[in-house]
Amino acid sequence: MLLIWYYFSLPKELFSTPTSTVLESVEGDLLGAKIASDGQWRFPKRDSIPDKFKQCIIQFEDAYFYKHPGFNPVSIAKALKENINSREVKRGGSTLTQQVIRLSRKGQKRTYFEKLIELILATRLELRSSKNEILGYYASNAPFGGNVVGIEAASWRYFGRTSHELSWAETATLAVLPNAPSLIYPGKNQQRLLEKRNRLLKKLNNEGIIDELTYKLSITETLPQKPYRLPQIAPHLLEKSTRKYKGKYVKSSVKKHLQEQTNTIVKNHYNELKQNQIHNISVLILDVKTRKVLSYVGNSPTDLEHQKDVDIIDKPRSTGSILKPFLYSAMLDAGEILPNTLVADVPTQIASYNPQNFNQEYDGAVFASNALSRSLNVPAVRMLQDFGLDRFHHYLKELNLKDIKYNANHYGLSLILGGAESNLWDLCKSYASMSSTVNHYDKFYGKYYENEFLEPSFLADFEPDFGKSSTEKTIFDAGSIYMTLEAMKNVNRPESEENWEFFDSSKQIAWKTGTSFGFRDAWAIGTTKDYVVGVWVGNADGEGRPGLVGVATAAPILFEVFDVLPQSDWFDKPFDELAEVEICTKSGYRASEICEEKEKQLVQVSGLKTKPCPYHFWVHLDRNEQNQVNSSCVPLNEMTHKSWFVLPPLQEYYYQQKNPVYKVLPSFRNDCIGENSQPMDFIYPKESSTVFLPKDFDGEKSELVLKITHSTSEVKVFWYIDEKFIGTSQTIHEMLVNPTLGKHKITVVDELGLEMSRVVEIKE
Template sequence: MRVTPRVRWRWLLFPLLAAAMLWCADRLWPLPLPDDGLARVVLAEDGTPLYRFADSEGVWRYPATPEVVSPYYQQALLAYEDRWFYRHPGINPLALLRAAWLNVRSGRIVSGGSTLSMQVARLLDPHARTLGGKLRQLWRTLQLEWHLSKREILTLYLNRAPFGGTLEGVAAASWAYLGKPPAQLTRAEAALLAVLPQAPSRLRPDRYPERAQAARDKVLQRLAEEHIWSAASVREAREEPVLLPPRQAPDLAPLLARRLNQASRAPVIRTTLDAALQRRLEDLLNGWHARLPERTSAAILVVEAQNMAVRAYLGSADIANPVRYGHVDMITAVRSPGSTLKPFLYAAALDAGLIHSESLLQDVPRRFGDYRPGNFAEGFSGPVSASEALSRSLNLPAVQLLEAYGPKRFSGELRAAGLALVYPRAAEPNLALILGGVGARLEDLVAGYSAFARAGRIARPRLQPEAPLLERRFMSPGAAWIVRQILAGQADPAQANVLLRPALAFKTGTSYGFRDAWAIGVGPRYLIGVWIGRPDGTPVAGQFGLASAAPLLHQVHDILLNRDGQRGVAQPLPPRPAAVGSAAICWPGGQPLPRGDDNCRQRRQAWTLDGTAPPTLLAVDQLLGQGLTETLWVDAAGLQVNAGCPTARAHTFIRWPVPLEPWLPRRERAEARLPAVSPQCPPVARSTGGRLLLSGVRDGDRLRRLAGQTPLRLKLLALGGTGKRWWFMNGQPLAEGEMIEQVFQQAGHYQLSVLDEAGQTTQVSFEVIE
């Protein structure tokens, strides 16, 4: 038969039209590739699921690729579902004919001819089990093979196969049922997960272990028959029972998961957390519920100091407890830091040359305009060293230091280093900030304390592996080392060479009104931050850092040490910087003096920076025109004489700061230490104790008696002056002595005066009101 040109063109046109029709159909009915929407999983550093967010249909997935799934699973899956997967074009005619013959012969459906590609097509575009639905499935299968590679199609199955309830994907099933990643599946586990999608509800291994085991053994038998696995391997796998605990949804670090989920759109959110440590600390905190007052929450943050990776993140005591405001993340909440800022100030003062570790500071009553700070434990200690003041968290020495350093300077340097403080609107840094008169976050405080573990550099905690390490210097390595030694209880240089193991350096803090209890620790390898309080800011009587937060801090530290010990991880000792030295200094001057020098009233061993020992720091309002050093004229016998007397020579006398006089032994007070006066050539009469001051009440005060207390009690103190002191109330003699306690029974106006032996007087007027 002769083929005409017209017929030849028709033969050529038909395939072109068919191809065009397929192309148009593909554009009109595009392949519905999946969009997981809101489905996300939050992972620990090792890939363990911490938390999951389901999609709009309540399904959660753990994305996986063939490379991260056990080869056992892929072998079992392809052998049981589609052994010609890599050879057919999506549809296997032989498998369809074989399934049809078996179903006709049996009179019921006993086998399906669907390939893995066809199953993926049905997962992406569900359809009714009708002829039209089957044709639709075949069309979607062809589209899959057209647009995607075999690896991409297999990946879709690995992530979309149903495993019962809200589980989709082999990785989610592996974690939920077996508690392990899909890469670690055994042969028996791989066979079990390969068959589960056939009937995920009927074969759930946690509910129907007998059914699940029978289905698994069927897969194992086929693998043996087709010589994919050896008979011995299959026999060993069949001996493994299917006994699984109830399925568990990942629920660790929920507040961190919520925080990262709000900032990410990726289906997988990776963190730096240690899943085992997170679970251990959540169990620990759950055990603390009985010790926490009602409506009280707690937060714990653990950071590895070397790389600033966050290893545990507990933002509240219990996220499911509305009474404790468990939904509030207290790691990021702004709270008053109490005394936790003090170590930064002492380090800054060391670098500024204001102090060394044993500098003499003054724990005495003071007022700064309307601001009159006190100590957490009522009372004052008088002369204290810088190391003692920091370790005991005394308030007045810290305020003295901040006054000398400058609150604006201190706040600005902290902010520049990355520790941003939050001030009330229109407020400026002032002396109250060092006692907690400012806002801070637990995360920021832990970042700040990293300076004591990272040679003076403050670094931001890293929540995710891809986050860069950001750090800025705040203090010198030497200052960081000295403050860390003080916080670890190792302030004495004499003990520096007998340390057997690194200690935990920590600082506690309590905000005004017992609202916040803090404990921040610097361990050998980890930084630990603990906060306890009520998220709504209500005071909790008797709750303070040392009693509430410190015990929890020490328990966390012990857990970390035990974990490292079990893993054989060494605990590093912080190396002593070359700039750090030690020196024997003398009080009250604060500097080295030769042995036998009468001005060395108390010798102490101090840590110093760059070989310098700064003199004792005096408060601005306590110079009294004299400072510490005074020049006297003495004769050959050592008696005080006039400068014009024969044999008179100048003698330098270092006095204790005048406000410390009431706390000094009588032999150390100025009037007792001064040489006797020569009767032949006496010096010009003068006061030996400096200006007379009155402490305990201020001029113009209006004092109200406390509720439930009828009398008002005041402790009054005379500072400075010389010799005896006499007290007068409204011009009438009252008492004699340096310190008195006066009771005011009635309201009214009062004038209080004090007179010393040199004739100095000072007085204040105040009012007692109802």
């Protein structure tokens, strides 16, 4: 029975006290630590102990540690004799093993019976554990004064570095502290601490462990005066780690130097932005190839009033325009457009939704790639409408953007302009996965991976599992992604041009900015072949601020971060997913036989099924090429046949303002019967719109300006409101009216008899 009791007398887990969560960089440097739940700085047990500490603690506490079976009879006898003679406890006879047992049985009274129990358990511990393991228990759980427990926590608190980097004098200082931690710790009883340390150093010298020179130099070192603050290089990642790995060492994939550089960049920009009451910034850097986090800045160094402890990287925020590259990729992948297909950029009213470009101007028609790089809102909404809201929503669900929780109809067409929410983690993950798709396709000879869009990790030992390879694409094909990255790389100016010179960099980066409605969120995400950098700027409480736009606040941070990252090569072309075709240079569509300007371009393979150019027509002109004619006025043998680039009237109106070389289709000669299919269109008001007419200072209601465009400017146009004639226009087709409140039907008729109507509701 005694043997059974002896065998099971020692708990399987010797120490059950809570420990600190300790976060380390990939190099093994301390990034931060969170105090244990009992208020102690107690780091988790390490397998290795510094040799200097081993030598110091053994010489100071237990010189026969490697020779006794857990207790030292000679030391016990000497201590007992001295204590009996003095009638008080003058000397202890405990070995390091016994001290480990006493530490594990915290709270027990110091009696002779308790000493006997410690002795028995010490022998049991010696049978179960090696000497080095016992030293490890002691080093991790010995008190070092105040609320500091364990050699590693003490080393950081008293010397600001790891225990393996301490000098002999520093190690000796720590070795003597557990002997009387309540009386001696740095900043208190300095003389007594100094004497104990120097006695230990002298013993080390006498034992030949350190030489005379080392001894003399060591005793000249000063003692620490007060505890250091532990590093807090990645505090928000530490909190994230604590939720999942509480009380453990967490070796992260974060690079310490890069993290510090990113912290500095964020701090500098925060000091500027807070002048405009913009208080929060978050930055995430991912390695494209390994999907590991290289830097994690959850928030700027602001104050508690502005939620400095909130980790914004995983918090949902309005996306602004940051989803536009996904729509562009989806339409390329589906063969809906080519990279430079012309898309309409005109005033648009879809039901009650009226999207506006950031600069409130229109280009009439713009290449799709240019619309993406310039982040034009109206073309994006029209592209989404053409592509299909449900189809695009499906793609976003495939990307696993977790904060897009509702069905497509909940968001409507505003989905592409910030009507949905996402977070920096998911967005950076998606950009990294797209870049990785192109990398893998080239590296593995045209193969895709079924798990390409996997979750990143901040753990150093993370190994991404991309799943099985296949010739089938995962979400987007490599050609479509490559073309998207090319469009994003070719951003040569922000929407507001005053800041562009700041971004003139030799690095090839595919990047995109975004600004949410009300100037609440500013985004900038960029990717190279090797790295993804994501930046969010704003206020954690959602307060909007003037000037809080992606290109002005987030983009400068993005490019500064890329400047401290290594240079990356540009993506290799996925030739098997690309095809060379003739493109109409004016429209960006596949060239038809009548396109007068053509060039061969590489496009995504799915683009081969796009329709040919719809904007080139054969027109019949007179011999002077001044007017259109037809067989009603000119014989066929006297006509000049010419290919002409013609945009729809409303697109043409805005397009020719930005493109002076655009040639308007000539009008028909007066003696010919016209054949124009749709020569005019409304500019204002928009279809089924509501117009609010404000009052001036005199209380008079403002007038309404009606405006149309006509392909033949000199033609006369007759205006009607509710079938009542109100005037005629020629060349400039505008009409100033003062309608009553309510619904009205506006009708225009040109002198050739073409009629067009629009209903508008007038309100104050």
